[in-house]
Amino acid sequence: MTGVSFDFAGVLTGQPGQWLLSGFLMTIYVTVVGALLATLLAVLLLGLRIAPLAPARGLAIALVELFRNTPILVQFLFWYFAAYNLLPRSFRDYITAEHPWAVLPVGNVLLAPEFIAAAWGLGVFTAAFLAEELRAGLNAMPRGQKEAALSQGFGHWETLRFVLLPQALANSWQPLVTQYLNLMKLSSLASAISLAELTYQVRQVESYNAHAFEAFAVGTVLYLLLGLVLGQLLIVFGPKPVGARARRRAVKANRSATAAAIVGASGDA
Amino acid sequence: MPDFSVITQNLPYLLWGRALEGQPGGLLLTLIMSLEAGVLALVVGVLLALAAWLSGGWTRRILFAWADFIRGIPLIFVIFWLYFLLPSLFGVNLPDTITVVLAIAWFTSAAVMYSTLAGLEALPKGQVEAGLSAGFSRTKVLVNILLPQALPNVLPSLVGVFISLIKDTSLAFIVNVPELTTVAGQVNNRTQIYPTEIFLFTGAVYFLLCGALSLTVHLAGGRRARPA
Amino acid sequence: MTASATPLIELQNVHKWHGDLHVLRGIDLTVSRGEALAIIGPSGSGKSTLIRLVNRLEAISEGEIIIDGVPTARFAGRELRELRSEIGFVFQQFNLYGHLTALDNVSLALRKVRGVPRAKAEARARDLLDRVGLADKAGHFPSQLSGGQQQRVAIARALATDPKIVLFDEPTSALDPEMIGEVLAVIRELPKAGITILVVTHEMAFAREVADRVAFIDGGTILELETPEKFFSAPSHPRTRRFLQQVLSPLSAAEAS
Numbered sequence: 019m020t021g022v023s024f025d026f027a028g029v030l031t032g033q034p035g036q037w038l039l040s041g042f043l044m045t046i047y048v049t050v051v052g053a054l055l056a057t058l059l060a061v062l063l064l065g066l067r068i069a070p071l072a073p074a075r076g077l078a079i080a081l082v083e084l085f086r087n088t089p090i091l092v093q094f095l096f097w098y099f100a101a102y103n104l105l106p107r108s109f110r111d112y113i114t115a116e117h118p119w120a121v122l123p124v125g126n127v128l129l130a131p132e133f134i135a136a137a138w139g140l141g142v143f144t145a146a147f148l149a150e151e152l153r154a155g156l157n158a159m160p161r162g163q164k165e166a167a168l169s170q171g172f173g174h175w176e177t178l179r180f181v182l183l184p185q186a187l188a189n190s191w192q193p194l195v196t197q198y199l200n201l202m203k204l205s206s207l208a209s210a211i212s213l214a215e216l217t218y219q220v221r222q223v224e225s226y227n228a229h230a231f232e233a234f235a236v237g238t239v240l241y242l243l244l245g246l247v248l249g250q251l252l253i254v255f256g257p258k259p260v261g262a263r264a265r266r267r268a269v270k271a272n273r274s275a276t277a278a279a280i281v282g283a284s285g286d287a
Numbered sequence: 288m289p290d291f292s293v294i295t296q297n298l299p300y301l302l303w304g305r306a307l308e309g310q311p312g313g314l315l316l317t318l319i320m321s322l323e324a325g326v327l328a329l330v331v332g333v334l335l336a337l338a339a340w341l342s343g344g345w346t347r348r349i350l351f352a353w354a355d356f357i358r359g360i361p362l363i364f365v366i367f368w369l370y371f372l373l374p375s376l377f378g379v380n381l382p383d384t385i386t387v388v389l390a391i392a393w394f395t396s397a398a399v400m401y402s403t404l405a406g407l408e409a410l411p412k413g414q415v416e417a418g419l420s421a422g423f424s425r426t427k428v429l430v431n432i433l434l435p436q437a438l439p440n441v442l443p444s445l446v447g448v449f450i451s452l453i454k455d456t457s458l459a460f461i462v463n464v465p466e467l468t469t470v471a472g473q474v475n476n477r478t479q480i481y482p483t484e485i486f487l488f489t490g491a492v493y494f495l496l497c498g499a500l501s502l503t504v505h506l507a508g509g510r511r512a513r514p515a
Numbered sequence: 516m517t518a519s520a521t522p523l524i525e526l527q528n529v530h531k532w533h534g535d536l537h538v539l540r541g542i543d544l545t546v547s548r549g550e551a552l553a554i555i556g557p558s559g560s561g562k563s564t565l566i567r568l569v570n571r572l573e574a575i576s577e578g579e580i581i582i583d584g585v586p587t588a589r590f591a592g593r594e595l596r597e598l599r600s601e602i603g604f605v606f607q608q609f610n611l612y613g614h615l616t617a618l619d620n621v622s623l624a625l626r627k628v629r630g631v632p633r634a635k636a637e638a639r640a641r642d643l644l645d646r647v648g649l650a651d652k653a654g655h656f657p658s659q660l661s662g663g664q665q666q667r668v669a670i671a672r673a674l675a676t677d678p679k680i681v682l683f684d685e686p687t688s689a690l691d692p693e694m695i696g697e698v699l700a701v702i703r704e705l706p707k708a709g710i711t712i713l714v715v716t717h718e719m720a721f722a723r724e725v726a727d728r729v730a731f732i733d734g735g736t737i738l739e740l741e742t743p744e745k746f747f748s749a750p751s752h753p754r755t756r757r758f759l760q761q762v763l764s765p766l767s768a769a770e771a772s
Contacts, residue, residue, distance in 0.1 A: 087450070087494045087501060088493045089454040092457055093490070166611075168599065169572060169599055170672070171597065171598075171600025185614045203362075206363050207363065207461070234367050234368060
């Protein structure tokens with residue numbers, strides 16, 4: 019590539035710069051909303067998955083397998099083109115109406131079909147993975163923990179809530195962070211349903227002034243940066259592994275866990 | 288009410304595209320791309336794992352940095368980069384299908400490298416020492432003693448990686464390579480009123496493909512775990 | 516020690532099956548208020564199962580267990596949880612809650628099962644940790660404590676809800692020899708405070724020294740139930756004699772030399 023000069027000002031200023039900033043913020047919004055949804059749905063799925071009722075467990079297994087074994091892109095297309103239009107007319111009218119409160123900085127609109135389908139799609143897909151990680155963490159708990167709680171008069175729900183889940187959560191935090199980071203990266207595919215997030219805006223800049231290299235480079239750096247910051251935040255503010263509570267040990271575990279979570283962020287789409 | 292006649296009418300196109308005119312598409316192209324990218328990723332990933340195992344220090348660090356970089360960015364960006372870089376490297380425009388296959392293989396080889404290396408490093412240390420004391424070189428120990436033991440052990444995780452790869456081929460939709468997701472999108476654009484039927488069918492095809500693979504691993508894993 | 520007349524625990528013809536395996540074959544046993552009962556026997560004899568039936572960590576297949584005059588075999592749900600919260604249980608493997616400090620391990624059930632306010636629950640937990648000699652370890656996590664310390668925290672935890680009964684399932688079997696003494700010393704104090712204890716143990720010296728009665732169980736039945744003096748000096752059942760010989764003779768041989 020001799021003789022090629024790069025013009026980063028051409029993508030970082032003016033209209034292209036506006037687009038990229040707006041896309042970057044949109045990626046953050048959809049990641050945060052998707053992650054919250056995923057967490058909520060994962061708890062529900064886990065509840066079904068370990069319920070004493072066989073049909074509930076069967077339903078949870080079916081849902082988890084369904085969402086894990088189909089591409090998230092096809093799920094996006096389904097939610098956006100098919101499911102959204104099956105919603106009541108009045109609801110869709112409400113979504114498409116103007117809501118000043120749902121407009122975030124740089125003009126990103128959250129109450130829009132694209133955003134709802136993307137956040138929901140990311141939430142549902144990731145929930146299946148989160149629920150399985152949590153279940154694996156629960157299964158790895160020694161039997162004695164449950165027996166100790168039962169022997170103290172805890173009910174099944176309290177045993178789960180106060181004894182088993184906190185430890186399972188702490189022990190499987192690293193794979194869970196990997197899933198949240200994966201959600202962030204998968205949000206790039208919401209560009210296929212016209213969500214104006216970072217990937218969408220990178221392509222818009224590319225077709226606007228043909229600065230492909232610069233646009234891809236900025237996009238790549240922003241995704242890497244967001245992954246590093248998000249991973250670090252989740253590890254620092256997340257639960258520490260059980261048995262590594264002493265301050266110095268926890269700090270050490272943090273450092274390696276951050277590295278491992280970022281490293282472990284494989285692309286399961 | 289769902290009307291699946293849109294599927295039956297377009298079934299040949301969804302399953303094999305224009306294969307009769309020499310342009311495979313739909314499910315057939317998904318399978319071809321998955322197999323091509325899978326074989327490529329397996330070979331490259333295992334070679335990288337061997338290199339990482341044999342080398343210490345900087346070589347190893349660079350290999351890891353490379354793999355982490357690839358896995359730290361969205362796959363779609365790997366595809367974009369290859370679209371941009373390959374023509375300037377080879378001076379010709381490769382067919383879109385090949386570009387996507389190369390990108391997915393590149394992306395997946397990082398996961399294969401990690402899985403294989405984990406399998407190699409999980410083997411008892413005594414295996415290496417026994418090999419070395421029998422006069423094998425480190426490379427020969429690796430190829431003749433460690434790898435044959437590690438590969439069967441990591442097979443379940445490699446199948447998991449392959450399932451992800453199959454799902455990843457759907458990203459070809461974004462660059463309009465006519466595999467299953469893309470042709471489903473085309474049929475949806477053409478007919479307009481049957482998105483539910485079309486995307487349910489598409490999802491079901493992927494589900495059968497990936498679900499069957501994951502079930503196989505599950506059953507085989509259960510059988511293998513028992514004697515231990 | 517003289518136990519009062521009304522029995523606190525009464526097992527009537529208790530059976531336990533694990534599938535086809537008949538683990539307990541019709542146990543009849545009465546334990547008085549404030550009594551210390553040692554339960555010994557070879558491994559697989561059903562002795563752990565016996566005490567796990569009392570707080571229903573395992574379901575009773577047949578028979579009745581009357582505690583403080585109330586039949587409990589059919590207890591379920593809330594009744595069962597209340598029963599369990601009135602019976603302490605100490606495990607062989609301690610089973611402290613790994614994510615909680617010693618203080619929180621002791622106070623958790625008080626707060627969440629009994630609804631005691633945090634400040635009060637923690638004050639009680641501190642008292643109990645002091646009682647087992649670990650006042651200075653309140654802020655430590657289980658992973659930072661030795662086996663003996665963990666087991667003493669576990670005993671404090673079992674005492675938190677002020678139980679009338681504490682069940683011990685081989686409380687010293689997982690400990691290094693030098694830590695057994697500190698744990699036994701804590702257990703020894705409980706009957707003096709009027710707490711009824713059932714201790715499944717391999718520590719013959721402890722059984723001899725602390726127990727009011729010793730039950731020998733083998734093949735799912737109680738073969739011998741005696742005061743320690745009679746049990747160790749003149750066991751009536753041949754299987755008991757053989758068991759004691761195996762357990763005690765290496766020791767007496769060592770003492771003789």
